[in-house]
Amino acid sequence: MAHVTDAARTLPASEADGPSIAKLCFYAALILVIAQSIGALAFKVGPGKVVLLPMVWALLLGGVLGLASGRWHNRARLDEKTQFLAAAVLQPALLLFVAKLGLMVGGALPQLAKAGWALAFQELGHFVGTILLALPLALLLGIKREAIGATFSVGREPSLAIIGEKYGMDSAEGRGVLAEYLTGTVFGAVFIALFAGFVASLHVFDPLALAMGAGVGSGSMMAAASGAIAAQQTPELAKSVLTFAAASNLITTTIGTYFTLFISLPLAVRGYRVLEPVIGRTSRASATPRPAPALGEVVTAAPVLGFAGKLGAWLLTAAFALVCDRITHGTHPGEGLPGMLVMLGAVIVGDAICQLTGRRIPAVCWVSIVAMLLTSPWSPWAAQIGAWGARNDFLSIVTPMLTFAGLSIAKDVPAFRRLGWRIVLVSFVANAGTFLGAALIAQWFHV
Template identity: 60%
Template sequence: MRTEVQPAKAALNVGSVVQVFALALVIAALSEWLGPLPISLGIGKVVLLPMIWALLIGLVLGLSRKRLPGPLQLGLHSQNLAAAVLSCALFLFIAKLGLLVGGSLPKLAEVGWGLVLQELGNLVGCVALGMPVALLLGIKREAIGATFSIGREPGLAIIGERFGMDSPEGRGVLAEYITGTLIGAIFISLLAGFVSSLNIFHPLALGMGAGVGSGSMTAAAVGAIAAQHPEMSDQIATFAAAANLIATTVGTYLTLFISLPLALHAYRWLEPILGRQRRQAVVEQAVDLSAAKDEEQAQVPTLGLGMRLACWVLVGAMVLIGNRIGHGVPVMDALPGVLLIIAAVLVGDLIYVGTRRVLPAVCWISFIAMAMTFPLTPYAAEVAALTGKVNFLAMITPMLTFAGLSLAKDIPAFRRLGWRIVVVSLLANAGVFLAATLIAQTFVHTL
């Protein structure tokens, strides 16, 4: 409702802050207590991890807000606050991955160009799997925007600058963006877990495939893969972090100069073959989706440094509790590690702001965290030992808790998408993961 819309620069509502963090704490703790639930699917299986419970519980709360008592009614302001906290809290997960990478840099150096080559899977896989299906379903030029990448913020910018967001390509990338935002983490978690259970690919290849350039999707995929191979969980997270860093830094340029031209050529070549006789599917007009997205973004509050620091501390407390419930690590044993993770995030964030945001914050945070555990850094072994007591799966659950609490606001836009474009968007995401994993599999034996 219009009365619930909050301006982007409005002061934070203290009641909403307390509500969001209190609900997140209860949901995350409950999810860790519920634990993983394996589900057999014939030749393979999927595991519903605590992070998936957390995401689903948060989503249900948001969708049921009108039927719940006052303290549980998650209004639009609270949902948008949860979205802002999620973006901020993901830095903690990035720092944890960076700490794992730093100590493994010598081993990663052995892979060398292999990590860069597997990034090509991110570029080719989405087009190879998504484009033919899109054309068979009757989708026209929207298929270009929906299948040239996983459709995160850089993809929106590239398509918007090249074609405009009111173009068919703009409608396609926006549909991919909304689909990925709403169900991308759940989908990639189930897919990665199922593929991992088939024992076709090496766990490290799957880990590299999980580094798709989206923090929440990478976290979800890594968690699902690690649950199938707990003895290699740290190594899986390490290689996923390295692949994700490459996707974040150079992936945008590769998308611009390789993936988008590839999608355009694939459309010109395949459309006369697969799409000529197909009835054109209707994709919702961009003006409606864009308006919905712009309105949503206008409501997401901007967090200042003080609030960001408070978020990191509060989420760190949630991690400590989840680490104790789900992994049996005493709070005081893991506390120094959480404080070091927060310190890495704070330093990286300050450098990001101080350098006028030339590089993404995730890059600076990753660099700082990697430096802290690089073998030549003083006290690197001690830092690695302390932060090693913080299980990275315990860090993912709070992240997806906030994701779940923020999702209900996206349901109206999601409903306006035709089912065909949603299917294509999910296939594009699957193609990214599978193609990158397949390429990584070809050289993982050298490790």
């Protein structure tokens, strides 16, 4: 959002009134039910397969609603004020997803410990590879700070959480990571299958090194890449390829969150500061997304939520997640409630620690640590908490989160149009970079 001068008045957080909240809840619930009812839709594109899950439908439906309602002239319109509220709710909602991820990490710690040094160090390649290739390209194409969000990782759900908390989704970095997420979700599996299959056919890398490279942190992309690699191996080696790819993907999905937060994001920020003055270009993608406000103009901004607002966002997201489980798996809300309460507790405790420590370490990290400890081998309640958490589907928590993201998209459409084909190309290069970077490091350790 452009800098606001004293001549303009920013809409205060207190003006996130009841009608906007009610409208947001109504549309989010409606989209959620429709998305879950559509379910997963899979279709083949060449040697690969694209799977559109309910979370993708939720994201797209929210965006379509925001664009279509722009022509409405009644109270039902999804106005910019409600869209900014959706962006504000999205940030705390992301922490519930992080808590779920933390519960999964704690239970998987023994398995991760057996993964070996090659699997551990190849994780660095997954994230550094995106920056080395994609960041310079983004700058050469005239993309500005959106390049940070689009290239510090392959832009999956943990990346949304990290950028959402550090910069806010209503930021250039937020638009970049969301554009990367959209591109990777729709085209990522097809691209990585074609690319991985081509690299495997060159016989330059050990197949197991390529398998580790395939674990980019996305289940569909991992399956597509490892399938393309395994198809060129003997039946026995193909099984090992799939096993190593699954282990790598598990590490990327879990421990990778910390790599992203403490290594790749700072590297991307540093790389941007150093490279942008040297190779940065001015293009249509460099244009200011919002004009400067006129004298006396009221400028809408995302409200800053206090504890009560964040608690409301957490409870709303939790309720929606239970509804998703009910529609998709037939799970009674009472069965999923204990695990959801554990996640809510981890979020509240983690956020409180973050506030008490002066926010020196992001809440994303504290929440994941608290949740991880609850299911780790050191927890006397690990088995019971793990059993409760298993009743809450991972995707059922992601779908409400992306529903809020979709409802906030329309206000940023001018910025997405500026990025256009450039962000798609950068996304493909980022995906290629993470695959090759991890494969190179795994090859170095002589898999």
